[in-house]
Amino acid sequence: MIIQGRVFKFGDDLDTDAILPGQYLSISNPEELAKHCMEGYQQDFPQKIKQGDIFVGGSNFGCGSSREHAPIAIKAAGVSCVIAKSFARIFYRNGINIGLPLFECAEAYEGIDEGDTVQIDTNNGLIKNLTKATQFQAMPLPDFIKDIIMSGGLVEYVKNKLKNSRRISL
Amino acid sequence: MGMTITQKILAAHAGRKFVEPGELILATVDMVLGNDITAPVAIEEFEKAGATKVFDNEKIALVPDHFTPCKDIKSAQLCKRVREFAKKHNIKNYFEIGEMGVEHALLPEKGLVGPGDVVIGADSHTCTYGALGAFATGVGSTDMAAAMYMGKTWFKVPETIKVVYNGKRQPWVCAKDLILYTIGNIGVDGALYKSLEFTGDTLKDLTVDERLTITNMAVEAGAKNGIMVADEKVVEYVRRRGKKEVRVYKSDDDACYEKILEYDVEAIQPQVALPHLPENSVAVDEVSGIQIDQVVIGSCTNGRFVDMKQAAEVLKGKKAHPYVRLIIIPATQEVYKRCVKEGLMDIFLEANAVVSTPTCGPCLGGHMGILAEGEKAVATTNRNFVGRMGHPKSEVYLASPAVAAASAVTGKITHPREVV
Numbered sequence: 031m032i033i034q035g036r037v038f039k040f041g042d043d044l045d046t047d048a049i050l051p052g053q054y055l056s057i058s059n060p061e062e063l064a065k066h067c068m069e070g071y072q073q074d075f076p077q078k079i080k081q082g083d084i085f086v087g088g089s090n091f092g093c094g095s096s097r098e099h100a101p102i103a104i105k106a107a108g109v110s111c112v113i114a115k116s117f118a119r120i121f122y123r124n125g126i127n128i129g130l131p132l133f134e135c136a137e138a139y140e141g142i143d144e145g146d147t148v149q150i151d152t153n154n155g156l157i158k159n160l161t162k163a164t165q166f167q168a169m170p171l172p173d174f175i176k177d178i179i180m181s182g183g184l185v186e187y188v189k190n191k192l193k194n195s196r197r198i199s200l
Numbered sequence: 201m202g203m204t205i206t207q208k209i210l211a212a213h214a215g216r217k218f219v220e221p222g223e224l225i226l227a228t229v230d231m232v233l234g235n236d237i238t239a240p241v242a243i244e245e246f247e248k249a250g251a252t253k254v255f256d257n258e259k260i261a262l263v264p265d266h267f268t269p270c271k272d273i274k275s276a277q278l279c280k281r282v283r284e285f286a287k288k289h290n291i292k293n294y295f296e297i298g299e300m301g302v303e304h305a306l307l308p309e310k311g312l313v314g315p316g317d318v319v320i321g322a323d324s325h326t327c328t329y330g331a332l333g334a335f336a337t338g339v340g341s342t343d344m345a346a347a348m349y350m351g352k353t354w355f356k357v358p359e360t361i362k363v364v365y366n367g368k369r370q371p372w373v374c375a376k377d378l379i380l381y382t383i384g385n386i387g388v389d390g391a392l393y394k395s396l397e398f399t400g401d402t403l404k405d406l407t408v409d410e411r412l413t414i415t416n417m418a419v420e421a422g423a424k425n426g427i428m429v430a431d432e433k434v435v436e437y438v439r440r441r442g443k444k445e446v447r448v449y450k451s452d453d454d455a456c457y458e459k460i461l462e463y464d465v466e467a468i469q470p471q472v473a474l475p476h477l478p479e480n481s482v483a484v485d486e487v488s489g490i491q492i493d494q495v496v497i498g499s500c501t502n503g504r505f506v507d508m509k510q511a512a513e514v515l516k517g518k519k520a521h522p523y524v525r526l527i528i529i530p531a532t533q534e535v536y537k538r539c540v541k542e543g544l545m546d547i548f549l550e551a552n553a554v555v556s557t558p559t560c561g562p563c564l565g566g567h568m569g570i571l572a573e574g575e576k577a578v579a580t581t582n583r584n585f586v587g588r589m590g591h592p593k594s595e596v597y598l599a600s601p602a603v604a605a606a607s608a609v610t611g612k613i614t615h616p617r618e619v620v
Contacts (some may be wrong), residue, residue: 043477047564048587052566053566056237056272056275058240058241070585070587070592089389090389094324094583096238096321096322096323096324096326098322098342099241116389116392118389119392119393119422120339120419123340123343124340128340183342184343184346185249185345189249192250
């Protein structure tokens with residue numbers, strides 16, 4: 031899968047309260063959550079996001095709470111991929127589980143600025159900065175993680191597996 | 201090559217003799233936990249996947265604690281969803297208000313987690329149970345859903361950082377100060393993806409309740425889990441609470457550590473973590489005098505009886521500053537009852553504190569003490585991110601119950617020795 035979009039860039043330790051403030055945790059509908067995506071970071075941020083945009087973050091992206099609401103809000107807001115120097119581990123697991131493509135690549139963080147247009151090949155982890163005509167190699171995702179993302183998340187992945195083999199192997 | 205406690209527990213639950221860091225394993229779980237925020241999403245996923253039966257109705261705990269007693273219609277709907285699921289699947293460990301408590305204070309108290317267990321919870325502070333010698337880690341709702349169905353989950357075996365605390369604590373230095381100091385030293389991503397194994401002489405002197413404060417905050421350094429060896433104190437603690445299966449593991453002498461950090465505890469002062477990251481910890485004396493509007497004493501970090509006692513020791517015979525809202529939240533019904541029985545409640549009420557029924561409430565900006573623009577709070581909670589307790593322009597200063605109580609009395613950040 032090739033993803034292409036405009037970049038929003040963030041610093042280190044972007045936390046889950048910035049991504050989705052605690053006051054909205056009584057919401058579970060993805061479209062409703064999307065309306066508050068990054069509101070803790072900047073009040074009017076949700077209005078700025080367009081379908082296909084890409085988030086680029088520093089180290090420890092998504093630190094803090096285990097709220098799956100955070101990656102759900104990002105995905106539902108239309109963000110197609112998050113690239114970061116590193117991810118907080120629960121956010122990483124949650125992102126994969128709900129089918130949000132995530133790539134770790136420190137060089138890409140250094141070489142991408144806000145507003146750049148970036149293209150990512152989810153198959154091999156190649157990240158191209160089309161604005162600056164540069165490219166970076168992220169660690170490719172293992173096949174089973176790719177399958178989970180392509181299925182749209184862990185639940186759909188398991189359902190597909192069940193359909194195909196009638197046995198769960200995870 | 202030897203194994204760490206974390207490796208040993210994971211190996212045992214994967215049916216293996218040996219596992220090494222970096223390996224992906226499928227492990228059985230002894231307890232799966234969710235709360236009123238994360239469980240509804242998990243239940244949704246569970247049902248969407250077509251699952252109809254939980255793997256074991258005694259190995260799932262559902263604790264509505266974040267927005268309870270329900271603060272609005274939306275949170276009431278969430279709790280209803282959890283309650284109906286609990287009834288439908290006959291979930292044994294479902295705790296309604298009046299019996300419940302903040303999940304990570306409640307589960308140890310009820311004897312539901314203990315040495316050698318693998319526990320996953322859809323809450324980042326699930327790592328708390330590591331103080332009981334369990335491998336415990338936070339996951340999201342989808343992982344919780346899958347585990348409720350399969351009784352298994354996948355893990356990447358983490359590398360371990362050993363943290364050694366040696367020496368005697370100075371007066372007024374609490375467990376909270378040790379972990380804030382450590383996070384200040386290694387940073388909020390200092391243990392990213394890794395296991396933090398806490399050890400050293402100092403831990404022996406700490407009660408089990410106090411140790412739970414340390415492992416609780418392992419995630420604030422990015423760690424996958426925090427863990428300690430279950431000593432006699434822990435074994436006695438869990439047995440007294442009815443835990444039957446107790447499997448004590450110790451790290452091998454030749455276990456491999458990514459690094460070893462040693463701290464001389466005598467040099468550590470009571471700490472305050474400044475806004476807006478838990479790693480911004482400094483000695484309280486460096487920031488004393490900052491005026492505050494609110495104090496919150498409670499949470500899964502510091503809402504246990506020992507924390508209430510420390511707060512009461514400072515507050516005895518004193519009043520909160522007239523412009524400070526002092527909110528005290530015993531973390532469980534049992535802690536609350538003990539506060540009544542042992543006279544702590546009188547001290548709190550005489551100090552003009554508001555004492556709430558157990559809830560996570562203010563810690564995550566839910567209810568029971570939200571901050572307005574520009575307000576500052578000293579809290580015994582675990583996170584001080586932007587907007588964590590309310591308005592994006594409010595500030596949270598993390599500290600121990602003793603520092604929080606002293607600050608409530610003077611209306612500014614204060615070392616307890618100034619008050620007692």
